[in-house]
Amino acid sequence: MHELSIAMGIVEAATEEAQRRGVQVSAVHLxxxxxxxxVKDALLFSYEVxxxxxxxxxxxxxxxxxxxxxxxPRCNENKTLIxxxxxxxxxxxxxxxxxxxxKELEVFALEVEDEEVSK
Amino acid sequence: MTEPRLxxxxxxxxxxxxxxxxxxxxxxxxxxxxxxxxxSSPGSGKTTFLEKVLTQLQPHYRVAALVGxxxxxxxxxxxxxxKAPVKQITTGTLCHLEAAMVQNALQGWELNQLDYLFMxxxxxLVCPSSYDLGESLRLVLMSVTEGEDKPLKYPTIFNxxxxxVITKNELAAAVEFDWETARKSIEAVRPGxxxxxxxxxxxxxxxxxxxxxxxxxxxxxxxxxx
Numbered sequence: 001m002h003e004l005s006i007a008m009g010i011v012e013a014a015t016e017e018a019q020r021r022g023v024q025v026s027a028v029h030l031x032x033x034x035x036x037x038x039v040k041d042a043l044l045f046s047y048e049v050x051x052x053x054x055x056x057x058x059x060x061x062x063x064x065x066x067x068x069x070x071x072x073p074r075c076n077e078n079k080t081l082i083x084x085x086x087x088x089x090x091x092x093x094x095x096x097x098x099x100x101x102x103k104e105l106e107v108f109a110l111e112v113e114d115e116e117v118s119k
Numbered sequence: 120m121t122e123p124r125l126x127x128x129x130x131x132x133x134x135x136x137x138x139x140x141x142x143x144x145x146x147x148x149x150x151x152x153x154x155x156x157x158x159s160s161p162g163s164g165k166t167t168f169l170e171k172v173l174t175q176l177q178p179h180y181r182v183a184a185l186v187g188x189x190x191x192x193x194x195x196x197x198x199x200x201x202k203a204p205v206k207q208i209t210t211g212t213l214c215h216l217e218a219a220m221v222q223n224a225l226q227g228w229e230l231n232q233l234d235y236l237f238m239x240x241x242x243x244l245v246c247p248s249s250y251d252l253g254e255s256l257r258l259v260l261m262s263v264t265e266g267e268d269k270p271l272k273y274p275t276i277f278n279x280x281x282x283x284v285i286t287k288n289e290l291a292a293a294v295e296f297d298w299e300t301a302r303k304s305i306e307a308v309r310p311g312x313x314x315x316x317x318x319x320x321x322x323x324x325x326x327x328x329x330x331x332x333x334x335x336x337x338x339x340x341x342x343x344x345x
Binding site for chain 2 (some may be wrong): 006012017023027029038084113
């Protein structure tokens with residue numbers, strides 16, 4: 001279970017970005033690849049712990065699942081894998097390790113509000 | 120109250136680890152040391168396998184090992200019997216090694232005095248897959264007693280590894296290990312992966328693995344010098 005340290009990394013990255021922009025974060029959008037090695041439910045749970053006592057305390061974590069996309073050498077096209085148990089082109093069955101997407105673990109956007117001047 | 124808006128940031132959460140791992144990889148490349156990391160479930164026989172590999176390589180090459188363990192130093196003590204320099208990284212409650220731990224552990228080491236460095240990760244088939252350690256080769260190990268479908272249950276770690284070793288082959292008949300099913304499972308999650316079937320206990324298949332390492336070291340140095 002390494003999701004807690006990943007969640008802390010997310011909070012840290014988002015806090016830095018928010019401070020640089022002088023904004024308050026209401027939600028963190030994360031891209032999570034199927035090959036990232038991170039379990040989504042465990043991460044969502046860990047986020048609730050990691051955000052406590054930080055500027056992100058009231059924020060939500062919104063996870064966008066990224067499936068594995070391979071470049072099929074035979075079809076010469078990007079294809080989405082049907083399952084992690086079979087690294088083969090879903091259309092022609094050619095095995096491949098040309099992984100185009102699916103390893104993401106990326107904070108890609110923040111939902112923010114400008115910090116109130118009166119504070 | 121202002122309206123919430125969306126700002127794009129695009130930050131890799133593991134960037135810090137990846138930056139250190141890249142620096143380590145460059146350090147290993149320029150020192151000419153071939154670095155193998157080992158991952159497996161607890162109890163697969165990583166330490167026995169590594170002890171055998173170190174013992175075999177030791178008379179011919181300059182070898183060393185780092186070993187990650189949650190709490191004890193037992194593995195380091197066992198590996199030290201090979202006479203190779205061994206350093207323990209006690210991870211505490213952490214279930215995997217991270218690049219920064221490797222970097223700290225290697226402080227003061229003269230890497231250019233080494234041919235091979237082995238890094239034994241914590242026994243875990245889930246967490247280590249997310250962390251690049253700068254290794255030249257990631258080796259996933261499973262034993263014949265674990266069941267042929269292990270790769271299908273843990274596709275991410277098998278997919279992120281470069282080579283597979285199936286150990287405890289001396290027990291294959293007793294547990295009716297189906298080699299073909301295991302091979303197909305690995306091929307399904309990691310097409311083209313090279314697989315070594317061996318017994319660290321009897322020594323069966325160990326020479327083939329050693330020859331493979333020698334070839335990879337030569338290739339590694341050929342690339343490093345171009």
